[in-house]
Amino acid sequence: MKEPIAYRKKMEGKSNAHLITFNDGRDYVVKYLQPGFEKSLANEWVSYCLGRYLDLPIPFAQLVEIPREFSSQVPGIEHLTYTQNQFASLYVRDCIDGHQVSADPYIINHQSLAGIILFDYWLCNLDRTRKNILLQEKMPNFFHLQIIDHAEIFGSYNWVQSDLEKLPVDIMKSATHQLMARCIADEKDFTEQLELIQSIPTLLIEEIVSLIPDDWMVSPEEKKVMVKKLLRRRDKILPELIEKFNKKIYRPLHDNHD
Incomplete structure (x- = not known):
C-alpha cells in the first residue's frame, strides 16, 4: 500500500495541492477536499479514469489514504474536513507549461491531440489553459505533451x-x-x-462514478445524474460540438496555414 513519507511543498494554484513523497520513492501531487471546491476531487477521479481508458497522455494517479498524523504537518488544511481518501497524481519532472513554448511547437504525440480536445468537450472542461498542459522537450522545439488538472469538468x-x-x-x-x-x-x-469515446461501455462509466468515495461530497442522486449527462453529451452533443469546432477552429487554422 502506498504511504506518504515526506512532505515537500505546497503547489501553486487554488486547488490546495501539495507535493508529497511516498514509499515507492516517487513524488505525487496530492489534493485534499476543501470548502468551495466540493466537487474537485470527484471531477479529478472521473477524468483520470476515463482519460486512462482512452489512452490519453495523463499522469498516473490513484486514490491514497494519508493518515491524520501525517496530514497535520501539511500547511493550510487545518480548517478542512478530514476525508479518508485523497487524490494523488504522479509529479512530472523536467517539463514546462504551454506559456513557456514558442507559438508553434512540434508535439511528438500528436496522435493524442484530437482525443484531448474531444475529451474536454465531452466532460465540459472549461479550464484547458496553457498552464494545464505539461511539455517535456525531447529535442529543440519537439515536445511530449501531457494533460493535468481536471478539477473543473462539468463546468x-x-x-x-x-x-x-x-x-x-x-x-x-x-x-x-x-x-x-x-x-x-x-x-x-x-x-x-x-468513435472511441462512444464505444466506452456504459457499465464502465457507471462503475467509475460509483467508486467516488462517499465522503467526497457527491450524493447518490448526483452520481446518477453524472452518468446520465456523460452519456447524453457523448452520444448527442459531442458530435455536434466537434463539427462546430472543426468548422470554426480547425479548418480555418489549416486553411490559413496552407
Whole structure:
C-alpha cells in the first residue's frame, strides 16, 4: 500500500495541492477536499479514469489514504474536513507549461491531440489553459505533451445537480485547443476519437462514478445524474460540438496555414 513519507511543498494554484513523497520513492501531487471546491476531487477521479481508458497522455494517479498524523504537518488544511481518501497524481519532472513554448511547437504525440480536445468537450472542461498542459522537450522545439488538472469538468469545481442540466454546448475559447489543433494533420482524427469515446461501455462509466468515495461530497442522486449527462453529451452533443469546432477552429487554422 502506498504511504506518504515526506512532505515537500505546497503547489501553486487554488486547488490546495501539495507535493508529497511516498514509499515507492516517487513524488505525487496530492489534493485534499476543501470548502468551495466540493466537487474537485470527484471531477479529478472521473477524468483520470476515463482519460486512462482512452489512452490519453495523463499522469498516473490513484486514490491514497494519508493518515491524520501525517496530514497535520501539511500547511493550510487545518480548517478542512478530514476525508479518508485523497487524490494523488504522479509529479512530472523536467517539463514546462504551454506559456513557456514558442507559438508553434512540434508535439511528438500528436496522435493524442484530437482525443484531448474531444475529451474536454465531452466532460465540459472549461479550464484547458496553457498552464494545464505539461511539455517535456525531447529535442529543440519537439515536445511530449501531457494533460493535468481536471478539477473543473462539468463546468465547475463546486457544481450542484441543477448545474448539470445547463452545461455549455458551444465552442470554448481556448488558445491551448488552438495550439493542439495546429498539430493535427488530418481531420479524420476527430472522427476516430469520437468513435472511441462512444464505444466506452456504459457499465464502465457507471462503475467509475460509483467508486467516488462517499465522503467526497457527491450524493447518490448526483452520481446518477453524472452518468446520465456523460452519456447524453457523448452520444448527442459531442458530435455536434466537434463539427462546430472543426468548422470554426480547425479548418480555418489549416486553411490559413496552407
